[in-house]
Amino acid sequence: MKSKLQFKHIYVTYNKVDAVHDLNLEINSGELFVLVGASGCGKTTTLKMVNRLQTPTKGQILYKNQDISKFPLRKMRQNIGYVFQNIALFPNMTILENAAIQLRAKNVSLSKAKPIVTRLMKKVGLDPKTYLNRMPSELSGGQQQRVGTVRALAADPDIILMDEPFSALDPISREKLQDLVLNLYNELHKTIIFVTHDMNEAIRLGTRIGVMEHGHLLQVGTADDIVTHPANKTVAAMFHNQRSANIADMIAGGFYKLVDHPNDQQYIRVDKGISIPQLAEKLKSNPIIFEGKYLITTKDLLSFISEN
Numbered sequence: 505m506k507s508k509l510q511f512k513h514i515y516v517t518y519n520k521v522d523a524v525h526d527l528n529l530e531i532n533s534g535e536l537f538v539l540v541g542a543s544g545c546g547k548t549t550t551l552k553m554v555n556r557l558q559t560p561t562k563g564q565i566l567y568k569n570q571d572i573s574k575f576p577l578r579k580m581r582q583n584i585g586y587v588f589q590n591i592a593l594f595p596n597m598t599i600l601e602n603a604a605i606q607l608r609a610k611n612v613s614l615s616k617a618k619p620i621v622t623r624l625m626k627k628v629g630l631d632p633k634t635y636l637n638r639m640p641s642e643l644s645g646g647q648q649q650r651v652g653t654v655r656a657l658a659a660d661p662d663i664i665l666m667d668e669p670f671s672a673l674d675p676i677s678r679e680k681l682q683d684l685v686l687n688l689y690n691e692l693h694k695t696i697i698f699v700t701h702d703m704n705e706a707i708r709l710g711t712r713i714g715v716m717e718h719g720h721l722l723q724v725g726t727a728d729d730i731v732t733h734p735a736n737k738t739v740a741a742m743f744h745n746q747r748s749a750n751i752a753d754m755i756a757g758g759f760y761k762l763v764d765h766p767n768d769q770q771y772i773r774v775d776k777g778i779s780i781p782q783l784a785e786k787l788k789s790n791p792i793i794f795e796g797k798y799l800i801t802t803k804d805l806l807s808f809i810s811e812n
């Protein structure tokens with residue numbers, strides 16, 4: 505059986521208000537699970553419970569069928585990497601020293617850590633020769649997030665927590681780092697729990713997505729489950745608004761060409777190069793389209809085209 509992370513009837517209550525309300529969720533080993541929802545819905549609180557930065561008021565979290573509150577804290581945290589929005593590299597330490605922190609905590613010497621960090625730097629697209637001995641202030645925000653990702657991966661953890669890691673970046677850097685997460689995920693098969701308020705990011709990254717609102721988990725499913733069969737009006741509205749914005753964006757882009765989606769036959773991917781009538785014709789036989797960064801239903805797109 506796959507080892508799972510299980511949240512069982514979890515509550516987190518502040519001043520009689522539930523930041524998380526009766527959360528029941530299972531995350532499988534090797535999933536890239538995305539928690540999505542508006543600011544304040546309880547995503548970060550949920551994520552922080554995984555490495556016990558946050559304690560549930562009520563309920564139980566199990567990892568591999570054992571209560572995580574019983575694990576030795578230090579050892580447990582060594583097995584969980586994390587990347588947060590404000591990654592906060594230590595300003596007085598080099599990139600190598602920063603990236604090696606989790607390894608150093610495991611008593612790995614800096615000289616033994618160096619080849620591991622070097623290999624990961626190459627994977628995230630940072631030239632080790634150029635960057636290993638630099639200070640964090642000499643790197644852009646996107647580069648610093650790459651170092652944060654190296655730091656999270658260096659000690660080879662089972663689980664990686666990512667809390668809005670790219671939300672402070674410009675759209676192009678953001679997309680590149682999303683690609684990086686997908687590549688690392690496909691290569692390393694880690695369990696990743698990724699928090700975002702951005703529906704497109706959720707759709708683009710998640711093997712499954714959990715939609716939260718006001719501390720409640722409204723729906724868990726794949727992107728196309730949620731887009732085509734939203735559990736209730738709130739989820740439908742969250743994704744509908746997003747889809748309308750996506751469609752307007754696509755139409756404004758003008759022309760698209762259709763290619764197979766690299767990962768999933770159920771999707772077709774749309775790139776620039778085909779006219780809207782051709783697109784409409786092609787879409788009649790496909791339920792879902794994926795435009796690099798957007799996933800929308802063809803029904804929505806066809807009605808949008810006919811109405812405009």
Ligand SMILES: Nc1ncnc2c1ncn2[C@@H]1O[C@H](COP(=O)(O)OP(=O)(O)OP(=O)(O)O)[C@@H](O)[C@H]1O
Nearest residue numbers: 518522523541542543544545546547548549550701
């Ligand atoms: N230490 C605390 N004391 C009191 N209330 C808190 C505390 N931490 C979080 N909350 C409240 O719990 C709710 C959930 O917060 P949380 O940070 O989990 O939301 P979020 O979905 O991650 O939001 P964001 O995207 O803005 O980070 C919010 O209403 C927040 O104000």
